[in-house]
C-alpha cells in the first residue's frame with residue numbers, strides 16, 4: 001500500500017490538523033507513514049502545503065507529478081500546487097464553484113452548521129473520505145478525531161467531519 | 170550509574186522530528202535542557218518538557234534569553250557530570266559560537282548534545298548556512314539524521330560519544346527532519362543517578378593560552394580516534410556490480426530522498442549507495458575506500474560541501490563541481506536530474522512549479538500592523554531598521570527597511586544616525602522596531618551602546634507579551650518558565666530605564682491617533698538639545714492568545730457607500746480581513762477573519778469604514 005497525499009491551504013486554515021489525523025490513521029492501520037509540514041513565517045496567512053506519504057518511503061517530500069490525492073483548502077491554491085499531482089489524481093477542493101475537481105462548499109457548510117470557518121478543513125476531509133478518496137475510511141477517521149482532538153474542539157470537529165461526509169453522499 | 174527504570178512506555182508514536190528529538194533527550198537521561206526558540210528548532214524544548222512530565226523523568230528545562238546563554242547553562246551542568254542538551258536554529262549557533270568553539274577545546278564531563286537545526290531553502294531563516302561546517306570549524310563531531318526516527322536515536326548516540334571522548338557532539342537535523350512526522354518507537358527514559366560533582370581543574374576550565382595549545386593537541390587526538398569509530402562509519406547499501414567504480418554518497422534528508430528515487434528506479438542494490446551519518450570527522454577508512462575503490466563519485470548533501478571537502482578528491486561530483494546546485498534545498502525534484510546525469514538515465518518529464526501563492530502577512534487585528542501604520546504615517550520619509558520576528562512582516566507595510574539578525578535593528582539605527590549626522594545637517598527620523606523577546610535576546614547591549622553614545626532615534630519595542638513567530642514561548646517579562654513555573658519577572662520598562670534612555674512611554678497602538686502623536690513627541694525629544702534615544706513600548710497582546718483576543722472589545726464593522734475604492738486600506742494597511750469586491754469596486758470585510766479591532770476606521774481617508782461601538786450582535 002502506497003498513497004501520497006498533498007494538503008494545500010493558507011496558514012491558519014488547519015492543514016496541520018489534517019496532516020496529523022491522516023498520519024495517525026495510517027499508524028492505526030499499521031502502515032508506515034512520513035509527512036512534511038510548513039511551520040514558521042508562512043503560517044501567518046501565507047500559502048502552505050503538507051505532504052503525507054503512506055507506505056515504505058524514506059523521505060518526507062513528494063516529487064512533482066507524483067501525488068495521488070490532493071486536498072485543497074482554498075481553490076486559489078490549485079494554481080500553485082496542482083503540479084504535485086499525477087495524471088488522474090483525485091482532487092478535493094473547498095470551493096463554492098464547481099470546476100475540474102470534486103468540490104464541496106465547506107465554508108458555507110460550516111456557517112450553515114453553526115461551525116467556525118476553520119472547521120472547513122474537517123468538512124473537506126469528511127467529504128474526501130466519503131468519496132472514498134483517502135486510504136483511511138470514515139469510521140477510522142472519526143475514531144482518530146475523537147481520540148486526538150482536544151476536548152474543547154472535539155464535538156465541533158466531529159460535527160464538521162460528519163457534515164462533509166453527508167455532503168459526499 | 171546504571172539504569173533504573175521509571176514508567177514503562179514501549180510503543181510507536183507519530184512524532185514530529187522535533188518531538189522525536191525532545192523524546193530522545195528525555196529517554197537518554199538528560200537532566201538539563203536549554204534553548205532559545207527559532208524555526209525550525211522551536212518545538213524541541215517544549216516536547217522534552219512534555220515527555221519528562223509524562224514519564225516522571227528528572228529534567229530542568231529553560232527558555233534562555235539567547236542561545237549563548239542557553240549553551241553556557243547547559244555546559245556547566247555537563248561540567249558537573251550530568252547529561253545536558255542545548256537546542257537552537259542554525260543562526261542561533263552564530264550567537265552561541267563563542268562558548269561553542271571553546272567547549273571543543275575544554276571539553277565536557279557529562280554528555281553534551283548540541284542540537285542545531287538547519288534550514289536549507291531557506292524557509293524561515295536569514296541564511297541557509299550549514300552547521301556541519303560550523304562543527305568542522307569548531308572541531309566538534311556532528312551527526313546528520315535523515316528522518317525523525319534517526320534523529321531520536323542520534324541524541325543518545327551523541328551523548329554516549331560525548332561522554333566517551335569528553336567533548337560536545339552536535340546533532341544537525343534540517344527543516345525536513347524537524348517538521349516531518351513519522352511513526353517512531355518510544356522507549357523508557359534511562360535514569361542516571363548523577364548528583365552534581367564539579368571537579369575543579371583550573372588548567373582545563375579556565376585554560377590560559379599556555380594550556381590551550383595542549384588542549385588543542387588533545388582535541389586533535391580525540392578527533393583522530395572518532396574518525397575511526399566503526400559505529401559511525403558510513404552505511405553501505407551495496408550494488409550488484411551494474412555500475413562498477415561508481416558510488417553515491419549522501420547524508421541527511423537528501424539521503425532519504427535519494428534512496429526513494431533509487432528504489433523507484435529499481436536501482437537500489439544495483440549501485441553502491443552510502444549513508445554518511447557522521448559527516449565530521451569523516452571516517453578515515455571510508456575516505457580511503459572512496460579514493461581507492463571508485464572513480465565515479467557523487468556526493469549529495471545539504472547545504473555546503475562538508476563531506477566533499479573532506480574527501481578532497483577532484484573526481485567528486487557534487488556541490489563543488491556544480492552537478493548538484495550550489496545553493497538551495499535538495500528536494501526530490503532537484504535530486505532527480507542529478508541522478509539522471511550521474512547514472513546516465515533518460516530524463517523524466519515533470520511539470521514545472523508555477524510559483525506564486527500568497528505571501529505571509531500579519532494576522533487580522535495584529536497590533537504590530539497598527540504600530541507600523543502609525544510609524545509610516547508619522548514619518549513618511551523615515552528610515553526603519555527592524556529585527557527578527559512576526560513583525561518582520563512590517564515590510565509589507567513599508568515600515569521595515571532592514572532585517573539583519575537578532576538585535577541588529579537598534580545598532581543599525583545608531584549607525585544610520587551616525588551616517589546622516591556626519592555631515593552636520595538634518596538627519597531623517599529613524600525608527601527602529603524590535604519585538605519583546607528579541608529585545609531580551611540581543612537588544613539590551615545595543616540599547617546601552619546607543620544611549621551612551623548619544624545616538625538620536627526612536628526605538629519602538631513591540632511588546633505582545635510572547636515569542637509569537639515561533640509558537641508563543643514566554644518571555645522573561647511574562648513570568649512563566651518553560652516548565653510553567655513562576656519565574657522572577659524582568660520588566661521591559663525597568664530594563665529600558667536601566668539602559669539610561671531619557672524618554673520612555675508606553676501606549677497601545679490600537680489607538681492610532683494617540684500613538685502617532687506619541688511618536689511625534691518622541692521625535693521632538695530625539696531632536697532636542699539634550700535628546701537621545703526615545704523609547705516607545707507599543708503594548709498589545711498577540712491575538713493568537715485566545716484569552717487576550719476574547720478580552721478585547723470586538724466591534725461590528727461595516728463599509729459604507731462612501732468607499733471610493735482608493736485601496737489605501739488594502740495597500741498601506743493590508744489587513745487580511747479586507748479585500749476588494751471586484752463586482753462593485755468597493756472593499757468588503759471578511760466576517761470570518763475580522764476580529765473587530767476597529768483600527769482600520771482610522772485608515773480610510775473617506776471615513777467609509779465604520780465600527781459599531783455597541784459591539785457585535
Ligand code: SF4
Nearest residue numbers: 732733735736738773
Ligand atoms: S474602505 Fe476607504 S481606504 Fe479602503 S478602499 Fe474604500 S475608500 Fe479606500
Ligand code: SF4
Nearest residue numbers: 744763764766767769
Ligand atoms: S476591524 Fe478592520 S483592521 Fe481590525 S481585523 Fe477587522 S478589518 Fe482588520
